Amino acid sequence: MPKDEFEWIRQHTPERYNHSGVIEGIGDDAAVYAAEDGFDEILCVDTMVEEVHFKKQTMSPYDTGHKALAVNISDIAAMAGIPVYYIVSIAVPPSWTDEELQELYNGMGALAAEYDMDMIGGDTVSSQSGLVISVTVHGRVEKGRHLLRRNALPGDIVFVTNPTGRSAAGLDWLLQHGRGQNCPEPFQTLTAYHQRPRPRVEEGRIIAGTAPTASLNDISDGLASEANEIAEASGVKLQLRQQDIPAATELKEAAGGDSYWDWIFYGGEDFELIGTAREKNWSLLQQNMKEEGFPLYAIGRVQEGPPLVTLLDGTEEQTLPKKGYNHFQS
Known part of the structure; x- marks a missing residue:
């Protein structure tokens, strides 16, 4: 020191x-x-x-x-x-x-x-x-342009800026092998997401400029946890569609045939943005993001109901609990 x-x-x-x-x-x-x-x-x-x-x-x-x-x-x-x-x-x-x-x-x-x-x-x-x-x-x-978690309304489209889970998968590899070891792909890409996350400042600015009534939250504790925070703050239900939730190719490769959904929902430390936007703003928001080279995924809808998050997989709907994965839990 x-x-x-x-x-x-x-x-x-x-x-x-x-x-x-x-x-x-x-x-x-x-x-x-x-x-x-x-x-x-x-x-x-x-x-x-x-x-x-x-x-x-x-x-x-x-x-x-x-x-x-x-x-x-x-x-x-x-x-x-x-x-x-x-x-x-x-x-x-x-x-x-x-x-x-x-x-x-x-x-x-x-x-x-x-x-x-x-x-x-x-x-x-x-x-x-x-x-x-x-x-x-x-x-x-x-002035007056900041976005909050509590802005979601029934009918809104739920979105996320990029696939989640890559940071958690990278950390899992690092905990097993350490950062000094030769890191093969896809884990080299995954560990970079954990070690040097990229804040989504430009994306947040575009969202606010295009959809000024949007709700927004950054994903620090996991997709499920942050979606629940929006639901609780807004007093609404968020229904996510599993088929629409993006999964990165390198994440699937790292899973090697096993399930990667725990990484996606509960891994955390992605520092992507999850939010909701009015349907009337959605097409222009997608267009503006695409023009600047930023992806944006529609992953669900806001509904009336108790403040919780559900996951719709085909016809089966289940509650998505508010929890994050604790990597250092003994």
């Missing part, structure tokens, strides 16, 4: 910031930034704990940094926002070297650069157990 906190701060103080709204960034007691006219502010925070949310066995320091920021950007995407600033608080154990810690920050910095984000503060302390990293992200969205 860093021997000199002040030198560490100096090393991570940028010469310039991407956003002119930064009045005072890293180096004082707190950051100061100017709000932008015409926008609402979005704040979110996520914490990752070593041996709970990640392991060195499965994630390099660079991957850990990337993911720590990505999960927060995904929350901003689910509100149809734009990520702007981030703050990092980290508790570092003796088992982490300065080089590993720098790689972690490099992972965050590379992803932040893709969105012109500025790191404007943070805190560094020591830990006597595993590493703990907590990232706070500030985003913005045009």
